[in-house]
Each structure stands twice: as C-alpha cells, then as structure tokens.
Amino acid sequence: MKDNTGKINDLIKKRFSPLAFDKRAIEEYKIMRLFEAARWAPSSRNEQPWRFIFATRDDGPAFENMISTLAEGNRIWAQNVPLLILSIASFYSSFSGKPNYYAMHDTGMAVGNLLVQATEMGLYVHQMGGYDKKMARQKLGIPEQYEPVAMIAVGYRGNPDDLPDDLQKREQARRTRLPVEEIVFRRVWKTT
Amino acid sequence: MKDNTGKINDLIKKRFSPLAFDKRAIEEYKIMRLFEAARWAPSSRNEQPWRFIFATRDDGPAFENMISTLAEGNRIWAQNVPLLILSIASFYSSFSGKPNYYAMHDTGMAVGNLLVQATEMGLYVHQMGGYDKKMARQKLGIPEQYEPVAMIAVGYRGNPDDLPDDLQKREQARRTRLPVEEIVFRRVWKTT
Numbered sequence: 047m048k049d050n051t052g053k054i055n056d057l058i059k060k061r062f063s064p065l066a067f068d069k070r071a072i073e074e075y076k077i078m079r080l081f082e083a084a085r086w087a088p089s090s091r092n093e094q095p096w097r098f099i100f101a102t103r104d105d106g107p108a109f110e111n112m113i114s115t116l117a118e119g120n121r122i123w124a125q126n127v128p129l130l131i132l133s134i135a136s137f138y139s140s141f142s143g144k145p146n147y148y149a150m151h152d153t154g155m156a157v158g159n160l161l162v163q164a165t166e167m168g169l170y171v172h173q174m175g176g177y178d179k180k181m182a183r184q185k186l187g188i189p190e191q192y193e194p195v196a197m198i199a200v201g202y203r204g205n206p207d208d209l210p211d212d213l214q215k216r217e218q219a220r221r222t223r224l225p226v227e228e229i230v231f232r233r234v235w236k237t238t
Numbered sequence: 239m240k241d242n243t244g245k246i247n248d249l250i251k252k253r254f255s256p257l258a259f260d261k262r263a264i265e266e267y268k269i270m271r272l273f274e275a276a277r278w279a280p281s282s283r284n285e286q287p288w289r290f291i292f293a294t295r296d297d298g299p300a301f302e303n304m305i306s307t308l309a310e311g312n313r314i315w316a317q318n319v320p321l322l323i324l325s326i327a328s329f330y331s332s333f334s335g336k337p338n339y340y341a342m343h344d345t346g347m348a349v350g351n352l353l354v355q356a357t358e359m360g361l362y363v364h365q366m367g368g369y370d371k372k373m374a375r376q377k378l379g380i381p382e383q384y385e386p387v388a389m390i391a392v393g394y395r396g397n398p399d400d401l402p403d404d405l406q407k408r409e410q411a412r413r414t415r416l417p418v419e420e421i422v423f424r425r426v427w428k429t430t
Binding site: 053054055057058061063079081083085087090091092094097098099100101105108135147150154156158163175185186187188196223226231232233 | 249275367
C-alpha cells in the first residue's frame with residue numbers, strides 16, 4: 047500500500063490543533079454553522095447522540111465557568127480563545143433506553159464535521175480531554191444520561207511567536223501519524 | 239438561534255447513506271485516499287486508535303467473509319457494493335495500557351474524514367452497526383484489545399429505481415435531523 051499524503055481533501059490536510067489562537071471574536075453566523083455542520087453527521091439508527099454547550103468570551107461568567115474546568119496545562123493557552131464548546135454524548139438510546147454502543151463514535155463524527163466546517167471558515171479547533179468532567183457536569187447542568195466528551199477551543203489562528211517556548215514546541219510536536227501500513231489491513235488483520 | 243441549513247460545506251451537505259450502490263469497482267488510488275484522509279484526524283494524546291480492514295469484491299473469499307457477517311436487512315443491499323471496510327478501535331492506550339475514553343470518539347472522527355474524502359471523490363458511504371461482531375472478530379483475526387466498530391459499505395451511487403420498493407422508502411426516510419435548538423445550548427444545558 048502506498049502512502050498518499052498530499053492528495054487528500056484540502057480542509058482535512060490544512061486542519062491541525064494549534065495552541066496559538068487570536069483573541070478576535072468569531073462571527074455569530076460562523077458559530078451557528080459549526081453546529082449546523084455537526085448536525086448533518088450520520089449516526090447509528092439516526093440517534094444523533096451529540097449535544098453541544100458553548101460560550102463565547104462575551105458570555106462572561108458562563109465562559110469563565112468553562113475555562114475554570116480546564117487542566118492547568120490547557121488553561122495556559124486556552125484562556126485566550128474566543129469560543130469554547132463542550133461536546134456531550136447521550137449514552138443511551140432514545141428509542142430503547144439501552145446503552146448506545148455508537149454514542150461516542152457518532153459524536154466524534156459530528157465533531158469531525160465541525161472541524162471541516164471550521165477549517166473552511168478560516169477557524170482552528172483544539173479539542174481537550176484535560177478538563178474536570180465532574181465540575182463541567184455540575185457547572186453546566188448536564189443531566190446524568192449524558193456524558194461530557196471534549197472541551198473544544200475554537201478561534202482564528204494566533205501568532206505562534208507569541209507563545210512561550212515550551213508551548214511553541216508542543217504545538218509543533220503534534221503533526222505525526224502512524225504509517226498507513228500499521229492502521230490499514232487488506233482482507234484480514236495485519237497481512238498487508 | 240437560527241438554523242443555517244444550506245450554508246455549510248458542500249461535501250457535508252451532499253453526503254448521505256444510500257442503499258442503492260453501483261457495482262462498479264473503486265479505483266485503488268481512491269481506496270488508499272480514504273484511509274489517508276482518515277489517518278489525519280486528530281486524537282486524544284495522538285493515540286490514533288483507529289484501524290481498518292478492507293476487502294473489495296475482487297478479493298473474493300475475503301470479501302464474502304465480510305458480507306457473511308452482515309445482518310439480513312443489510313446484506314440485501316450491501317452485497318452489491320464493491321468495497322467493504324470494517325472500522326476497528328483500540329480500546330486501550332498504547333502509552334498507559336489503560337482504557338482510552340476517546341477510542342470510539344476518535345475512531346468516529348477518522349471515519350468522518352473518510353466520509354468527506356469519499357464524497358469529494360464521488361463515492362458514497364453507508365455504515366452499518368447490524369453485523370455479527372463476534373463473527374467478524376473471528377473471521378478477520380481481530381486481536382482482543384481491539385473492538386469492531388462499523389461495517390462500512392463504499393461505492394458509486396446506484397439507481398434507486400433498481401431497489402425494491404421497501405428499500406427505496408428506507409433510503410428516503412433517513413434524511414431528518416433534530417432541530418438545532420434541541421442539540422445546541424448556549425452557556426448552560428437547555429437554556430437557549
């Protein structure tokens with residue numbers, strides 16, 4: 047199998063998760079389009095398990111609420127972003143009440159759409175697992191049958207030169223991927 | 239909040255999960271680009287938990303192996319597709335060996351990339367949860383620490399008029415989504 051880097055969709059190729067964000071506010075219509083894109087993802091039995099809570103810097107205390115849940119290593123850069131989104135997954139089927147095996151998976155696909163849409167509109171996105179999920183649940187009023195997934199920072203690109211050295215290095219370090227031969231197998235597992 | 243249907247990325251808008259597929263083979267370079275696109279998805283700690291096994295109709299018994307795992311209601315239409323992919327998730331961190339909360343989520347994001355890339359190349363994708371996961375694991379040799387996720391049918395669009403009436407209806411029935419007000423909340427849960 048041959049590696050085809052460079053021939054894929056431009057938005058997928060361009061996307062990455064920066065640490066340097068501009069403080070500039072995001073236009074409201076662009077924020078709504080992020081969710082509109084997410085909304086059209088496919089899902090198992092069309093369950094649409096994804097939910098989103100968002101706040102912009104202009105939302106004041108609501109925004110600070112979200113910032114306050116972040117791990118220190120994330121807060122140091124994410125406190126500058128203009129928009130935070132918490133992705134949330136409904137872990138139970140709305141039809142049967144049983145656990146939905148695809149809850150996280152389908153929420154990931156919805157976020158995938160959001161990433162494409164963001165990139166198309168000149169925005170960058172950095173998702174974080176490093177935040178206090180219990181605190182987020184409490185402060186944002188998330189019901190029990192839903193699970194907080196990722197805290198999502200969104201904004202225009204900032205100047206990496208404005209970052210402290212260690213963050214600059216962290217930002218650069220992330221653009222590696224496993225070779226395609228290690229993740230894709232033809233016919234059966236690992237006989238490429 | 240206003241609904242913004244129609245202003246989102248064209249590929250996201252165009253994508254849907256058909257039941258009518260053309261039998262025409264997919265070019266090998268296009269197959270590889272699907273995985274290349276998937277590969278560049280983001281993931282928690284860059285774990286890249288996604289794996290894929292694929293077979294084309296030309297792979298003969300290997301392809302029949304995958305077809306044989308499908309639930310009857312899926313086999314009836316999916317047996318005509320030229321390409322089947324099984325998405326697979328590594329449920330444990332390759333760093334710590336601990337469960338990876340984002341395994342399914344990040345695999346979903348990778349598949350989201352695959353969907354965008356497929357649509358850009360004129361291909362359609364229909365994911366299925368309805369297949370025998372135990373049989374798939376056994377027939378495809380999937381190791382214990384990995385979990386089968388979705389059986390993914392890929393192909394060019396077929397003529398829906400060639401479908402039996404009930405499948406035509408099933409294909410049309412799927413294009414609904416919850417209103418944006420039910421899935422997106424500003425500041426806190428459900429106070430839009």
